Amino acid sequence: YLKNFSLVPQLTLKFLSLLVNAEEEKHGKDNYGYSKEFQAMLDSLDQEDCGEEMTGKKRRLSSEQVKALERNFEVENKLEPERKAKLAEELGLQPRQVAIWFQNRRARWKTKQLERDYSILKADYDGLKLNFDSLERQNKALAEKLRHLKAKLCRDSAESNGSAKEESPISMCKSSVMEQSRHQDFSDNGDNAEVNLFKNLKSKDGSSDSDSNGVMKEESNGNSSLGCNNGHSSLSSNSMVNWFQLSDSRSVAGKGFQTQLVRMEEQSLFSTEESCNFFSVDQAPTLHWYSAEQ
DNA sequence: TTGTGTTTTATTGCCTCC
DNA sequence: GGAGGCAATAAAACACAA
Numbered sequence: 001y002l003k004n005f006s007l008v009p010q011l012t013l014k015f016l017s018l019l020v021n022a023e024e025e026k027h028g029k030d031n032y033g034y035s036k037e038f039q040a041m042l043d044s045l046d047q048e049d050c051g052e053e054m055t056g057k058k059r060r061l062s063s064e065q066v067k068a069l070e071r072n073f074e075v076e077n078k079l080e081p082e083r084k085a086k087l088a089e090e091l092g093l094q095p096r097q098v099a100i101w102f103q104n105r106r107a108r109w110k111t112k113q114l115e116r117d118y119s120i121l122k123a124d125y126d127g128l129k130l131n132f133d134s135l136e137r138q139n140k141a142l143a144e145k146l147r148h149l150k151a152k153l154c155r156d157s158a159e160s161n162g163s164a165k166e167e168s169p170i171s172m173c174k175s176s177v178m179e180q181s182r183h184q185d186f187s188d189n190g191d192n193a194e195v196n197l198f199k200n201l202k203s204k205d206g207s208s209d210s211d212s213n214g215v216m217k218e219e220s221n222g223n224s225s226l227g228c229n230n231g232h233s234s235l236s237s238n239s240m241v242n243w244f245q246l247s248d249s250r251s252v253a254g255k256g257f258q259t260q261l262v263r264m265e266e267q268s269l270f271s272t273e274e275s276c277n278f279f280s281v282d283q284a285p286t287l288h289w290y291s292a293e294q
Numbered sequence: 295t296t297g298t299g300t301t302t303t304a305t306t307g308c309c310t311c312c
Numbered sequence: 313g314g315a316g317g318c319a320a321t322a323a324a325a326c327a328c329a330a
Contacts, residue, residue, distance in 0.1 A: 057323095058324045059303080059324090060301095060325065060326085078317090079316095097303085099317095100303070100304060101303080103316095103318075104302070107318080107319080108301095108302095110318095
């Protein structure tokens with residue numbers, strides 16, 4: 001059969017190739033069930049035969065050729081001219097075909113490599129995202145807890161102040177607001193309201209502007225010149241006294257309270273802004289405040 | 295059998311290196 | 313300027329579902 005193989009006409013050759021195809025299906029694509037020599041002979045015959053018939057048509061390389069090329073690619077994915085010529089001769093291919101095969105193989109390898117890199121990066125990203133989401137949830141929970149605690153603290157302090165003093169922090173806050181509006185009224189001239197008030201009152205008394213000690217004394221007595229202004233002031237004496245009492249308490253004893261308020265405000269600012277932006281994507285978290293406390 | 299998507303072989307044009 | 317590599321692409325071969 002093999003002895004006469006080269007003598008059979010082309011039709012018979014086609015028939016044999018059909019036979020081979022049937023055998024391929026039976027044994028699987030990579031195991032034809034023929035010897036390597038026979039397979040190589042079929043490949044070369046097919047090439048010679050179809051090389052004339054299928055001019056300009058693409059032909060797939062045989063499995064043996066591909067295997068040999070793959071082996072060479074594993075050794076070195078670049079092809080020197082000597083190796084290219086040697087391989088081409090061994091496999092019965094044009095050197096250009098070998099070069100093109102290596103070029104396409106490198107392209108396939110690169111694509112696979114990109115896919116591998118992508119899957120690795122994606123796995124990393126997914127892990128980090130999971131971690132980030134968890135931290136974000138924790139952060140929100142802590143911020144909510146902090147808000148509740150602050151509200152509770154505010155209520156507690158209001159209750160304790162209300163029982164200890166006549167003037168609750170709320171009423172003091174109201175007074176503060178009134179005072180602020182008063183400041184705005186007076187500061188229209190561009191001067192300090194308190195200073196202006198003192199100046200006005202003193203000028204009515206005829207006392208010196210520079211006598212601040214006297215003013216402080218009168219104020220501290222609670223029976224200040226304001227009370228003895230004979231109704232010259234546009235403000236009622238009681239309200240003036242209250243105002244100066246507030247002013248006094250604010251300037252002397254109330255300073256602590258005001259500072260406390262400011263500190264609370266600062267803390268609140270820190271709590272809302274810094275805690276909310278702590279895990280901001282744009283800004284890396286800094287733990288200086290945390291390490292400082294530690 | 296056929297339409298369609300995928301793989302493989304080959305070409306083209308551009309770029310870099312010697 | 314020629315050789316070789318690479319990206320983009322064409323086109324043939326192949327796989328497979330309907």
